[in-house]
Every structure is written in structure tokens, then in C-alpha cells.
Amino acid sequence: MSAVVTEHDDHHDHGPEKGLLRWVFTTNHKDIGTLYLVFALAMFFVGGTMALIIRSELFQPGMQFVEPQFFNSMTTMHALVMVFGAVMPAFVGLANWMIPMMIGAPDMALPRMNNMSFWVLVAGVLLLASTLFMEGGAPASGWTLYPPLVLQTGNALPFAIFSVHLLGISSIMGAINIIATIFNMRAPGMTLMKMPLFVWTWLITAFLLIAVMPVFAGGVTMLLTDKFFDTSFFDAAGGGDPVLYQHIFWFFGHPEVYIMILPTFGVASTIIPVFARKPLFGYSSMVIATIGIAFLSFIVWSHHMFTVGMPMAGELYFMYATMMIAIPTGVKIFNWTATMWKGSMTFETPMLFSIAFVVLFTLGGFTGLMMALAPLDFQYHDTYFIVAHFHYTLVPASIFILQAAAYYWLPKWTGHMYNEKLAQLHFWLSAISVNILFFPQHFLGLAGMPRRIPDYAVQFADWNMISSIGAFIYGFSQLIFLYIVIQTIRQGTGEKVTDEVWEDAKKHGLEWHLPSPPPYHTFTTPPKVIPTEHI
Amino acid sequence: MKITKQLFAGIALMAFSLGTAYADYTLNLMKGVTEQSNEIYDLHMLILWICVFIGIAVFGTMFYSIYHHRKSKGHEAAQFHESTKVEIIWTIIPTVILISMAIPATKTLLTLDDVENSEMTIKVTGWQWKWQYEYLDEEPSFFSTLDAASNEARQVGSGIDPTTVPNYLLDVDKPLVVPIKTKIRFLFTAGDVLHSWWVPDLGWKKDTIPGFFTEAWTYIDKPGVYRGQCAELCGKDHGFMPIVVVALEKDEYDEWLDNYPDNGAASYPDGTWAAQAACAGSECTKDELMQIGETVYTNNCASCHMPGGEGIAGTFPAISGSPIVTGDIAGQIGLMLKGKGMMPAFEQSISDLEFAAVVTYTRNALGNNVGDLVQPAEIAAMKSK
Ligand code: HEM
Ligand SMILES: [Cu+2]
Ligand SMILES: [Cu+2]
Numbered sequence: 046m047s048a049v050v051t052e053h054d055d056h057h058d059h060g061p062e063k064g065l066l067r068w069v070f071t072t073n074h075k076d077i078g079t080l081y082l083v084f085a086l087a088m089f090f091v092g093g094t095m096a097l098i099i100r101s102e103l104f105q106p107g108m109q110f111v112e113p114q115f116f117n118s119m120t121t122m123h124a125l126v127m128v129f130g131a132v133m134p135a136f137v138g139l140a141n142w143m144i145p146m147m148i149g150a151p152d153m154a155l156p157r158m159n160n161m162s163f164w165v166l167v168a169g170v171l172l173l174a175s176t177l178f179m180e181g182g183a184p185a186s187g188w189t190l191y192p193p194l195v196l197q198t199g200n201a202l203p204f205a206i207f208s209v210h211l212l213g214i215s216s217i218m219g220a221i222n223i224i225a226t227i228f229n230m231r232a233p234g235m236t237l238m239k240m241p242l243f244v245w246t247w248l249i250t251a252f253l254l255i256a257v258m259p260v261f262a263g264g265v266t267m268l269l270t271d272k273f274f275d276t277s278f279f280d281a282a283g284g285g286d287p288v289l290y291q292h293i294f295w296f297f298g299h300p301e302v303y304i305m306i307l308p309t310f311g312v313a314s315t316i317i318p319v320f321a322r323k324p325l326f327g328y329s330s331m332v333i334a335t336i337g338i339a340f341l342s343f344i345v346w347s348h349h350m351f352t353v354g355m356p357m358a359g360e361l362y363f364m365y366a367t368m369m370i371a372i373p374t375g376v377k378i379f380n381w382t383a384t385m386w387k388g389s390m391t392f393e394t395p396m397l398f399s400i401a402f403v404v405l406f407t408l409g410g411f412t413g414l415m416m417a418l419a420p421l422d423f424q425y426h427d428t429y430f431i432v433a434h435f436h437y438t439l440v441p442a443s444i445f446i447l448q449a450a451a452y453y454w455l456p457k458w459t460g461h462m463y464n465e466k467l468a469q470l471h472f473w474l475s476a477i478s479v480n481i482l483f484f485p486q487h488f489l490g491l492a493g494m495p496r497r498i499p500d501y502a503v504q505f506a507d508w509n510m511i512s513s514i515g516a517f518i519y520g521f522s523q524l525i526f527l528y529i530v531i532q533t534i535r536q537g538t539g540e541k542v543t544d545e546v547w548e549d550a551k552k553h554g555l556e557w558h559l560p561s562p563p564p565y566h567t568f569t570t571p572p573k574v575i576p577t578e579h580i
Numbered sequence: 581m582k583i584t585k586q587l588f589a590g591i592a593l594m595a596f597s598l599g600t601a602y603a604d605y606t607l608n609l610m611k612g613v614t615e616q617s618n619e620i621y622d623l624h625m626l627i628l629w630i631c632v633f634i635g636i637a638v639f640g641t642m643f644y645s646i647y648h649h650r651k652s653k654g655h656e657a658a659q660f661h662e663s664t665k666v667e668i669i670w671t672i673i674p675t676v677i678l679i680s681m682a683i684p685a686t687k688t689l690l691t692l693d694d695v696e697n698s699e700m701t702i703k704v705t706g707w708q709w710k711w712q713y714e715y716l717d718e719e720p721s722f723f724s725t726l727d728a729a730s731n732e733a734r735q736v737g738s739g740i741d742p743t744t745v746p747n748y749l750l751d752v753d754k755p756l757v758v759p760i761k762t763k764i765r766f767l768f769t770a771g772d773v774l775h776s777w778w779v780p781d782l783g784w785k786k787d788t789i790p791g792f793f794t795e796a797w798t799y800i801d802k803p804g805v806y807r808g809q810c811a812e813l814c815g816k817d818h819g820f821m822p823i824v825v826v827a828l829e830k831d832e833y834d835e836w837l838d839n840y841p842d843n844g845a846a847s848y849p850d851g852t853w854a855a856q857a858a859c860a861g862s863e864c865t866k867d868e869l870m871q872i873g874e875t876v877y878t879n880n881c882a883s884c885h886m887p888g889g890e891g892i893a894g895t896f897p898a899i900s901g902s903p904i905v906t907g908d909i910a911g912q913i914g915l916m917l918k919g920k921g922m923m924p925a926f927e928q929s930i931s932d933l934e935f936a937a938v939v940t941y942t943r944n945a946l947g948n949n950v951g952d953l954v955q956p957a958e959i960a961a962m963k964s965k
Contacts, residue, residue, distance in 0.1 A: 107734065186815075364686075368682060390645075390646065424783065
């Protein structure tokens with residue numbers, strides 16, 4: 046099996062251009078992957094800073110630091126930056142780096158468009174960030190941008206909307222590229238049902254993106270025309286309906302949350318078997334469950350709107366449909382558990398983060414199931430219970446897995462080993478503080494604290510303070526991650542890593558057959574043997 | 581490693597010692613005071629326990645495996661990687677559990693929806709940032725805003741300790757008064773943006789939507805004071821528009837109704853109420869207008885334009901020295917009637933008297949000294965144009 050590669054470092058293997066322009070004009074999937082990942086990490090810290098502003102204000106009852114309007118801008122911008130600037134780009138970065146290497150392709154199918162989708166993303170996020178300095182402040186109506194409130198935004202409104210357009214264009218281009226790559230560039234023998242799950246989940250995610258980003262773009266464009274061109278899509282006075290916007294938004298928004306979680310599932314399914322030294326349990330049921338979740342994600346959107354006064358038939362339908370998501374989600378969790386069962390496990394940092402992901406994501410799934418029951422959601426909706434739910438499905442899920450992926454593949458990318466001790470410190474600090482941060486928010490929501498408020502009644506003081514303490518520990522722990530990443534890029538522990546990096550990883554994926562770090566161009570001739578241990 | 585352990589011990593200690601600061605918190609959903617809220621509570625507990633049970637099974641298996649099936653213990657990896665039988669089992673069992681959850685949930689949902697046979701109806705309108713209550717078929721109709729003490733304490737840097745304010749952020753000037761053991765129907769709508777009317781003790785929240793009506797009902801078992809908040813983000817002061825429902829025995833409620841409106845305005849500062857009564861239906865003096873205007877300003881304007889009228893640079897213009905407030909009076913009235921950008925329209929949300937009073941007040945206080953005044957009748961005339 047080790048004879049797979051060897052032939053690619055041939056005569057015309059040239060390295061990257063020198064200097065800064067390499068990064069501006071690059072069409073190389075590894076360079077672009079790096080750009081995405083570095084940008085996402087930077088935005089993770091920008092969004093994180095906003096979160097710490099929010100948690101500082103909420104540390105105690107009373108208004109200490111910021112005006113309520115600015116507070117609302119912070120919750121809005123925090124969410125938009127984290128979703129569109131950090132989590133989504135980070136997964137596109139991973140896709141760029143890993144999909145060609147996992148399917149034995151020399152590069153992405155559309156390298157120039159690849160470059161463009163990155164720079165359009167940067168333009169979109171910068172445009173969004175610039176609204177912070179505009180008259181009237183940044184958008185403050187929540188990341189959902191509900192009218193009529195969003196129409197009260199100051200000068201920032203059209204800029205925020207155009208930035209959503211740019212982000213959408215960037216995502217769609219990225220998605221097209223991924224689909225084209227997966228369908229056209231697989232090495233001979235790499236049949237669809239032999240692809241690693243990370244590739245599978247991204248393939249499905251890409252279809253979700255193409256399906257829903259235009260819907261969101263359409264929705265915000267209707268906001269734009271309502272505001273500036275006298276239409277009244279969402280204005281009852283002109284025959285429109287504000288709730289129509291919510292339907293449009295959540296038709297995008299619910300698949301959007303799965304856009305952030307499906308690649309997470311893919312990475313977890315890639316990492317867990319390697320450290321359990323066992324094949325993934327139930328490969329085909331994983332693929333089917335992913336497709337099932339993706340399909341269901343299109344038909345459950347109104348579970349975000351149980352309190353808008355839908356007809357009974359609507360409430361019942363959306364309740365039953367939402368509950369059904371628990372079935373394929375459960376299948377995945379059971380499969381991961383069965384993969385660990387009777388394995389021969391070791392607990393390096395990528396595995397630690399992956400196990401924490403399985404446990405804590407499951408908690409988020411439980412609260413999701415509770416909220417799926419419409420009568421219960423009449424109490425939970427728009428409280429801190431929801432905040433706890435989606436943070437459990439995003440922070441100790443998507444973010445943990447992104448960091449697991451970084452630890453897992455950094456040695457491959459850089460040829461240097463990261464500092465395992467520090468990384469484990471990072472893990473334990475993160476895993477404990479993330480629970481100090483978000484678990485008490487369940488209590489707050491149940492006890493009656495609405496979300497998106499800058500100040501609260503005194504009976505909510507204790508858990509808010511604990512939550513804020515957790516937030517600061519979690520936030521500052523991420524500096525350890527930053528340090529580890531930089532150190533690993535520079536020289537790591539100094540120890541030279543093997544091609545395989547992790548014991549027997551070659552059996553699990555093509556990337557481990559390449560040298561560490563891989564040459565600038567890989568698989569210019571396709572690999573001969575396809576590893577199948579992950580199936 | 582030792583340092584991290586100490587750190588955690590420190591945090592844990594801190595976390596527990598905090599508990600003594602305010603004893604009043606709860607961890608779980610409240611049972612509430614209606615049959616609906618009790619049913620929701622029971623359903624919540626049922627699902628919670630089912631989740632706990634599943635959690636123990638799944639996490640138990642996982643941690644057993646993590647403990648026993650590790651390489652450091654010399655455990656050899658098995659190589660199985662599928663089993664149609666178990667996969668079918670763990671698809672069917674959750675399906676059965678889900679169906680058993682769906683049945684009681686459907687039942688509860690159906691009862692919540694049934695607004696028929698209600699004995700009275702209250703129309704609730706959400707405004708930035710107050711609630712309007714209109715008792716259909718009865719006289720009472722009034723606005724309910726955050727109480728003055730909370731409002732003062734919640735200003736940035738007020739220096740007032742919120743723990744010293746009774747019911748901080750959960751008190752209003754005029755509560756909604758309702759009878760117990762009566763099926764009350766609520767009709768919800770909004771005047772500007774979305775809001776959501778939520779009193780946890782009643783068991784539900786309902787969005788209020790401009791231009792549309794939504795409805796819900798309640799039947800309260802026990803007299804008491806039940807507090808809630810707006811639950812849908814509605815702008816700057818979303819966190820500061822609480823709801824207070826006072827549920828009275830039927831005879832006490834009838835008494836309250838008979839004495840309305842005198843008691844309805846009880847929480848206005850004394851002088852304001854006297855002034856309002858004095859000039860009702862006739863020409864007001866400037867002093868009367870100024871006195872009422874001050875209260876109206878505090879309740880409706882100060883949250884953006886600041887109590888001293890200085891505004892917030894870049895976001896909310898100052899009233900003091902404003903070219904609009906010191907300019908043509910009709911221009912100021914026009915802007916206030918229709919609203920502008922983040923500023924809400926006040927056409928419907930305050931009375932003609934309150935409108936005239938606050939216009940007069942802003943032109944002659946807060947550092948302005950224009951000298952003119954406007955009568956309620958003139959406001960009414962401008963509205964009809
Ligand atoms: C078992 C699976 C899940 C179920 C049944 C579920 C159910 C729900 C429901 C019913 C709500 C609406 C609650 C409300 O606003 O009242 C909700 C909100 C939310 N969920 Fe989930 N969820 C699940 C998994 C996920 C996952 C995997 C993610 C993200 C990766 C996610 C992210 C979110 C977000 C972001 C919101 C809040 C959006 C907002 O209002 O701002 N959920 N979920
Ligand atoms: Cu959803
Ligand atoms: Cu509100």
C-alpha cells in the first residue's frame with residue numbers, strides 16, 4: 046500500500062512564486078486552503094472579542110459598559126462574523142486542502158474561481174465590518190435581520206445587504222468548485238462509496254449551499270427594495286407580511302445550520318477511526334444519514350417560528366418533521382460510539398476534541414429535540430435556552446472539530462509536530478470552560494431570561510456571572526491554540542514527522558501516503574491504491 | 581498540570597460561593613399558574629427525563645469503552661464495521677420513543693389553540709418600548725412601561741445598584757389587571773416592529789406582528805402578580821419593556837373596573853395626574869403642559885435622547901439646541917407623528933394631551949427656551965390632516 050505515490054515529484058514540479066503576490070494570485074488549492082484557514086482564525090478572534098464585550102456587559106445586572114443599541118450591534122455582528130467569517134470559511138479552507146488530497150486529485154477543478162471566491166469573501170466580511178463605523182451603527186436587529194426592525198438600521202443597511210450578497214456569491218462559487226472537483230477529479234478506483242466521509246459530507250453541504258444561499262440573497266434584496274424602492278413585501282400597510290421574511294430567512298437558515306455541522310460530522314468520522322484503530326462503523330448508514338439530514342433540513346424551517354401564530358396544521362407538521370431529524374442524527378451518534386467500541390484507543394488531542402464533540406453535540410441534540418415539541422417551544426423560544434442549544438451545536442461541535450482537524454492535519458501540512466502537552470492543556474481548558482460558559486444558560490432560559498437583552502433582573506445574576514467567567518476562560522484559552530499553530534508552522538517540537546504521522550493512518554486516507562509536508566503539487570499522476578479502512 | 585488543577589479548584593470554589601449572593605434563582609421551568617402551563621411543565625419534565633435516560637445509556641457505553649478499550653491497557657482492536665441488525669434496532673427504538681413523545685405533545689398543542697368560549701378579550705399592542713392594553717367591551721385602555729426606579733437604575737453608569745431596586749426590570753407603571761378563573765382571550769398586534777408577549781407563569785409567549793392579529797388564551801387559577809418580558813428583539817430597549825399581570829379575585833377585579841380610570845393612573849406622580857385632570861377637555865396652561873410633558877418625556881423619549889436631552893452622539897440626536905425643536909413647531913410635530921429611522925411614530929402611541937405636553941416641554945426645557953406651546957386640540961387637528 047505504501048507504493049502509492051512516489052511518481053508525482055517529477056520534472057515540472059515547480060514550487061510557489063516568491064513574495065506577497067504568491068498569496069494574492071495563487072490558484073493552488075493548498076495556498077488557498079491556507080488563506081481561508083488563516084482568515085477564519087482571524088475572524089474567530091474578531092467575533093470572539095465581540096462575544097467578550099457581550100459577556101462583560103452581562104457579567105452583572107445593571108448597564109456598565111455599553112449602550113443598549115451597541116449591545117444589539119454586538120450580538121448581531123458576533124453571529125454574522127462567526128457564521129460567515131469564521132466557521133464557514135474554515136470548512137472551505139479544510140475542503141481546499143483536503144478534498145484533492147483525499148480523492149487523489151492534483152488540485153481543485155476550477156482553480157481561478159477558487160482564488161476569486163476567497164477574495165470575494167474577504168471583501169464581503171470587510172464590508173460587513175465597516176458598518177461598525179457608519180452613522181447609526183452596525184446592524185442591530187439580530188443575525189436574522191427581521192423586518193420591520195432591520196429597516197430602522199442607519200446608513201449601514203445597504204452595505205450589510207451587499208455584504209450578504211458578496212458572501213453568498215463566494216459561498217456558491219466555493220460550492221460549485223467542490224462539487225465539480227468531487228464529480229470530475231477522483232482518482233481511478235475512488236468510487237463514490239469509497240470516498241472518505243469528509244468528502245461525502247462536503248459534497249452534500251455544497252448542494253445545500255447552492256440551494257439556499259440564493260434564497261437568502263433574495264430575501265435581503267426584498268428588504269433593500271422595501272427600504273429604498275417603495276415595495277412592501279414585508280409591510281402590512283402595503284399588503285405585505287413581515288412573517289413572509291421569516292419563512293424566507295429560515296428556509297435558508299435551517300439548512301445553514303446544517304451547512305456548519307455536516308462537514309463537522311465528516312471530520313469526526315475521519316478522526317475517530319484512526320485513534321480507535323478500527324474501521325468506521327456503518328459507513329453506508331453514515332452516508333445515508335447525511336443525505337437524510339440534508340433532505341429533512343429543507344422541510345423543517347418553521348420550527349423557528351412556532352410562536353408567530355401559524356395554523357394548527359402547520360404547527361403539527363413542523364413539529365413532527367423536526368422530530369424526525371433526531372433519527373438520522375441518532376444513527377450518527379450511535380455509529381461513532383460503535384466505532385470506539387472494542388477499539389484500541391489512544392487519546393491524542395484530535396481524538397480528545399472529537400470525543401468531546403460527540404458528547405457535547407449530543408447535549409445540543411437533546412435540547413433541539415425538546416424545542417422541536419411546539420408546546421414546549423412556547424416557553425423556550427427566544428430565551429437563553431435557545432442560546433445554550435445552538436452554542437452547544439456550534440462551539441463544542443463545529444469549533445471543537447475545526448480545532449481537532451487543525452491538530453490532526455497540521456503535522457501533515459507543515460511537516461512539524463505540534464506540542465502535544467500544550468495542546469492537551471488547550472483541550473482541557475476549552476472543554477471545561479465551554480461548559481461553564483454555556484451550561485448555565487439552560488438554567489437562565491428555563492428560569493425566564495429572554496435572549497438578546499443587555500441587562501437582566503437580579504435573580505439571573507448568579508448564572509450570568511458564572512457564564513461570563515466561563516467565557517473569559519474559554520476566550521483566553523484560544524490564545525494557546527493560536528500560539529500552538531504559529532509554533533507548529535515555524536518548527537513545532539523540532540521532531541521530524543513521518544508521512545503517516547498517526548499510527549496506521551495510511552490505511553485510512555490517501556493524504557497520509559504523501560510526504561509531510563506535501564510538495565506544492567500532489568497527485569499529478571493519480572495514486573494506484575485506494576485505502577479503504579474508513580469504509 | 582498542577583497549576584491547571586489549582587485553577588479549576590479556584591473556579592469551582594468561586595462558582596459555589598456566588599450562590600450566597602442572591603438566593604433567588606431557579607434552575608428549571610416554572611410550573612406556572614394555569615392548566616396550560618402545568619401541562620407544558622409536565623411534558624417538559626417527561627422529555628427531559630427521557631433525554632437523561634438516553635444520555636446515560638449512550639454516554640455510559642461510550643465511557644465504558646473509553647475506559648476499557650484503550651491501547652494503554654493493551655486492548656486489541658476488533659475489526660467489525662457494520663451490523664445490519666443493530667443498525668435497524670437503533671433506528672427503530674428512537675422512532676418509537678419519538679412517537680411516544682409526539683402523542684402528548686399533540687394533545688397539549690391542541691388544547692393551547694382552543695380560544696373558543698372565552699369570557700373576555702384584551703387587545704395587546706406592542707410598541708417600541710411599551711405595551712398597550714385595551715379591554716374590549718370595557719373601559720380600560722392604557723399603556724404600560726418600565727417603572728421609573730428601574731428606568732433610572734438601568735441607565736449606563738447610573739451608579740444605582742440594581743439589587744436595591746425592587747423587581748428590577750420586572751416592574752411597570754401600570755400593570756395589566758385581570759380576574760382569575762375566567763377564560764381570557766388575548767388579541768395581539770404591534771404598532772411598529774415585532775414584539776413577543778411572554779409571561780412564563782402563563783405557559784406561553786406569542787409574537788405581536790404589525791398589521792396582523794395573533795391570539796391566545798389563559799385561565800388563571802391563583803391570584804397573584806405574574807411577571808414577564810418582551811421576548812422578540814424589538815430594538816434598543818427590548819430588554820426594558822416588562823409585563824406585569826395582576827390577577828385578582830373576581831369581586832376585587834370588578835371593584836377595580838368600577839373605579840377605573842382613577843386608579844388606572846395611580847402610578848403617575850401626583851402633580852402630573854392633577855394637571856392632566858385639570859386641563860382635560862379644555863385649554864391647558866403652560867405649567868400644566870410642562871408638568872405632564874416631563875413625565876411623558878421620561879417615559880417615552882429619555883431612553884434615546886437621554887434624560888438631560890443631550891442625546892448620544894452619532895446615534896440619537898440631542899434635543900437640547902436641536903434645530904428641529906427650536907425651529908418651526910409644525911415641523912417638530914410632523915416628525916414626531918410620523919417617526920424617522922429608528923425614532924418611532926408617536927401618532928397613535930400617546931394621547932393628544934400627552935403629545936401636546938411633550939412638544940411644549942421639549943421646546944421650553946432641557947436647555948431650550950423657545951417660549952411657545954401647543955394645545956391638544958391643535959395636535960388632533962394636525963393628525964386628521
Ligand atoms: C437534533 C437536531 C436538532 C433539532 C431537533 C433542532 C431544533 C431546533 C429548534 C426547534 C430551534 C428553534 C428554537 C427556537 O427558536 O425557539 C433551533 C434553533 C437553532 N438551532 Fe437547532 N436543532 C438541531 C440541531 C442543530 C444543529 C446541528 C445546529 C447547528 C450546527 C443547530 C443550530 C441552531 C441555531 C443556530 C438555532 C437558533 C437560531 C436563532 O434563532 O438565532 N441546531 N433548533
Ligand atoms: Cu432549525
Ligand atoms: Cu422586544
